[in-house]
Amino acid sequence: MSHAATVHMLWTTASVSPDKIPSPDIEYGQLAPTLIVLGAAIVGVLIEALLPRRHRYAAQLFVSVVALAAAFAAVLGLAAGDYGTTKARIAAMGAIAVDGPALFLEGTILLVALVAVFTFAERRLDPAAHGNRVDSFAAQPAAVPGGEAEQAAVKAGFTTTEVFPLVLFAVGGMLVFPAANDLLTLFVALEVFSLPLYVLCALARRHRMLSQEAAVKYFLLGAFSSAFLLFGIALLYGYAGTVTYAGIADVVDGQVGDITPALAGTMGNDALLLIGGAMVLMGLLFKIGAVPFHMWTPDVYQGAPTPVTGFMAAATKVAAFGALLRLLYVVLPGLRWDWRPVMWGVAIVTMLGGAIVAVTQTDVKRLLAYSSIAHAGFILAGVIATTPDGISSVLFYLAAYSFVTLGAFSVVTLVRDAGGEATHLSKWAGLGRRSPLVAAVFAVFLLAFAGIPLTSGFAGKFAVFKAAADGGAGALVVIGVISSAIAAFFYIRVIVLMFFSEPRTEGPSVAVPSPLTSAAIAIGVVVTIVLGVAPQYFLDLAGQAGVFVR
Amino acid sequence: MNPVNYLYLSALLFTIGAAGVLIRRNAIVLFMCVELMLNACNLAFVTFSRMHGNLDGQIIAFFTMVVAAAEVVVGLAIIVTVFRSRHSASVDDASLMKL
Numbered sequence: 001m002s003h004a005a006t007v008h009m010l011w012t013t014a015s016v017s018p019d020k021i022p023s024p025d026i027e028y029g030q031l032a033p034t035l036i037v038l039g040a041a042i043v044g045v046l047i048e049a050l051l052p053r054r055h056r057y058a059a060q061l062f063v064s065v066v067a068l069a070a071a072f073a074a075v076l077g078l079a080a081g082d083y084g085t086t087k088a089r090i091a092a093m094g095a096i097a098v099d100g101p102a103l104f105l106e107g108t109i110l111l112v113a114l115v116a117v118f119t120f121a122e123r124r125l126d127p128a129a130h131g132n133r134v135d136s137f138a139a140q141p142a143a144v145p146g147g148e149a150e151q152a153a154v155k156a157g158f159t160t161t162e163v164f165p166l167v168l169f170a171v172g173g174m175l176v177f178p179a180a181n182d183l184l185t186l187f188v189a190l191e192v193f194s195l196p197l198y199v200l201c202a203l204a205r206r207h208r209m210l211s212q213e214a215a216v217k218y219f220l221l222g223a224f225s226s227a228f229l230l231f232g233i234a235l236l237y238g239y240a241g242t243v244t245y246a247g248i249a250d251v252v253d254g255q256v257g258d259i260t261p262a263l264a265g266t267m268g269n270d271a272l273l274l275i276g277g278a279m280v281l282m283g284l285l286f287k288i289g290a291v292p293f294h295m296w297t298p299d300v301y302q303g304a305p306t307p308v309t310g311f312m313a314a315a316t317k318v319a320a321f322g323a324l325l326r327l328l329y330v331v332l333p334g335l336r337w338d339w340r341p342v343m344w345g346v347a348i349v350t351m352l353g354g355a356i357v358a359v360t361q362t363d364v365k366r367l368l369a370y371s372s373i374a375h376a377g378f379i380l381a382g383v384i385a386t387t388p389d390g391i392s393s394v395l396f397y398l399a400a401y402s403f404v405t406l407g408a409f410s411v412v413t414l415v416r417d418a419g420g421e422a423t424h425l426s427k428w429a430g431l432g433r434r435s436p437l438v439a440a441v442f443a444v445f446l447l448a449f450a451g452i453p454l455t456s457g458f459a460g461k462f463a464v465f466k467a468a469a470d471g472g473a474g475a476l477v478v479i480g481v482i483s484s485a486i487a488a489f490f491y492i493r494v495i496v497l498m499f500f501s502e503p504r505t506e507g508p509s510v511a512v513p514s515p516l517t518s519a520a521i522a523i524g525v526v527v528t529i530v531l532g533v534a535p536q537y538f539l540d541l542a543g544q545a546g547v548f549v550r
Numbered sequence: 551m552n553p554v555n556y557l558y559l560s561a562l563l564f565t566i567g568a569a570g571v572l573i574r575r576n577a578i579v580l581f582m583c584v585e586l587m588l589n590a591c592n593l594a595f596v597t598f599s600r601m602h603g604n605l606d607g608q609i610i611a612f613f614t615m616v617v618a619a620a621e622v623v624v625g626l627a628i629i630v631t632v633f634r635s636r637h638s639a640s641v642d643d644a645s646l647m648k649l
Contacts (some may be wrong), residue, residue, distance in 0.1 A: 188613060230588060231587065
C-alpha cells in the first residue's frame with residue numbers, strides 16, 4: 001500500500017509542478033552543418049525507397065553534393081559569425097561544442113567528403129556490363145559472389161546507390177565526433193560513423209571475397225575497440241559522477257564546488273580515472289590507426305573498394321584526431337604528466353613501425369595503409385606538444401594530409417587490368433613511360449607524403465615537428481625525422497619504379513576517368529601544391545582556430 | 551548489498567567477454583562476446599548511477615542498448631554475407647590478405 005502511495009506521489013508531484021523540468025534548448029543554427037547532412041541522408045534513404053532504379057543515381061548524387069556543399073557553407077557562415085573565436089560556445093544542452101577546432105575540422109571533413117563523393121559516383125572506369133555503366137560497388141551486395149543472383153543483378157544493371165546515404169550518415173557522425181562535448185555523445189558519434197563504414201567496406205564490385213573479409217575484420221575489431229571505449233566511459237563516469245567534459249576536468253583538477261559523499265569516495269580512487277582514461281584513449285587510438293592498435297588498417301584498406309578506402313583514410317583520421325585532441329586538452333589536461341609518457345611511446349612505435357613495415361609491402365593499397373600509420377605517428381607528435389601551436393599544427397596537418405590521401409587513392413582507381421584495379425606494385429613498373437601524366441600526379445602525392453619541400457606534406461611536417469620541439473619533445477622530433485627518412489625511401493622507390501623501369505608488355509592500362517574523378521584528383525593536386533607553396537594563410541587560419549571552448 | 555560488488559561483477563563480465571573475443575574463432579561467438587562486454591558496461595553504468603545518486607548512468611544504459619541493437623543489425627548482415635560466400639563463419643578462414 002505504502003509502495004503504491006509513493007509511486008502515486010511521484011506522478012502527482014510531477015504533474016503539479018511541470019516547470020521543475022526545464023525544456024531543452026537546442027541551437028539549431030549552430031548545429032546546422034550536422035543537421036543538414038543527416039537530413040540529406042534520410043532524404044537519400046527515402047529516394048532508395050520511392051524512386052525507380054534508373055533515376056536513383058542522379059538523384060542521390062545531386063542530394064549528396066548539394067547537402068555537403070550547403071553544410072560547408074553553414075560552417076563558413078558560423079566561422080564568419082565568429083563562432084570559431086570570440087563567440088565559441090557549447091550548444092545542444094552541453095552535448096556539442098561549437099568552437100575553432102570543431103569548425104575547422106568540420107569544414108575539412110565536409111570538403112573531403114564532397115571530393116570523395118565524386119570518386120564514389122565515378123562510372124567510366126569499369127567496362128560497361130551488358131551496356132550499363134557501372135561504378136566500384138557491387139550490383140547486389142547481398143548476392144553470393146559468382147552466384148546466379150549476382151549474374152542476374154549485373155545483367156539487370158543494378159547498382160548500389162545506397163552508398164550515398166551511407167556516406168552521408170558516416171559524415172554526420174564524423175561532424176559530431178570532434179565536436180562532442182560529453183562522453184555519451186562521443187560514443188554515439190563513434191558508432192554513427194563506424195557502422196556505415198563497416199557496410200561500405202563490404203560493397204566492392206571486384207574482389208568481393210576480399211572486400212567482405214575486410215568488412216568482417218573491420219567490424220569485429222571496431223566493435224571490440226568501441227566496447228573498450230564504452231567501459232572507459234563507464235569508469236570515468238564512476239570517477240566523476242558526470243560525463244560532461246568540463247565536469248570531469250573539474251573533478252580531475254579538484255575544483256569541483258559541492259562534493260557529495262559518493263563523489264568524495266570515487267574521486268579519491270585514481271584507478272578509476274587512470275584505467276578509464278586509458279581505455280577511452282585506446283578506443284580513439286584504434287580509430288586513428290596508431291600502433292599497437294593498427295592491425296586492422298592494412299587489411300581493411302586493401303579489401304575495401306578504393307573510393308571508400310580514400311574516404312575512410314582521410315575523413316576518419318580527421319574526425320578521430322579531433323576527438324583525441326579535445327579529450328586530451330579539455331578533459332584530461334590535469335593528467336598531462338600521466339598520459340604524456342604513454343603517448344610518447346605510442347607516437348614513437350607508430351612512426352617507426354609504420355615506416356619500417358611499409359618498406360616490405362608489395363601492394364600499393366597496403367603501402368598507403370602503412371604510410372597512413374606512419375603519418376598518424378607524425379600527427380601524434382604534434383598532439384603531444386600540449387601547446388596552442390600543437391593544436392593548430394595538427395589541424396593544418398590533417399587538412400593537408402587528407403587531400404593528399406584522397407588524391408592518391410583516386411589515382412589507384414585509374415590503373416587497371418582485366419581483373420579490376422592493378423594494385424600489385426610490380427604492375428606499376430614503367431607506368432611513367434606509358435602514361436606520364438598519371439604517374440606524375442601520383443609522384444606529386446608521394447612526394448607530399450614524403451614531406452618534400454613545396455608540397456603540403458613538408459609544411460605540415462615542419463609545423464608539427466616545430467610545435468613538438470617547442471613543447472619539449474625534442475627526442476620525438478629526432479625519431480620523427482629518422483622515420484620520415486625511412487618513409488621517403490619507399491615513396492621514392494615507387495617513383496623510381498614508375499619512371500625508370502621498363503614497362504611490362506602485359507602491364508595494366510590507365511583508364512580514362514569521367515570529369516568526376518578528374519576533378520577529385522585535380523583538387524588533390526591543387527591543394528597539395530597551394531598548401532606547400534603558400535601555407536601561411538592556412539597556418540594562420542589553423543592558428544586562429546586553435547582554442548578549445550570549455 | 552554494497553554496490554561495489556556489482557562493479558566487480560561488471561569487470562569480470564567484461565574480462566570474460568574480452569577473453570572470449572581473443573580466444574574463440576567463430577565470428578558469431580566473437581560477436582556475442584562483444585555484446586557481453588557492452589552489457590558489462592551497462593551494469594557498471596547503472597551501478598555508478600546508483601552510487602552517485604544521479605540518473606545519467608541509467609540513461610546512458612538505454613543509449614548503449616540502442617547502439618548494441620544497431621551494431622547487431624550491421625554485424626549480423628556482414629557475418630551472414632561472409633558465411634553465405636564461404637560456408638564458414640570462422641575468422642581463421644578469412645585470411646586471403648595474409649602476406
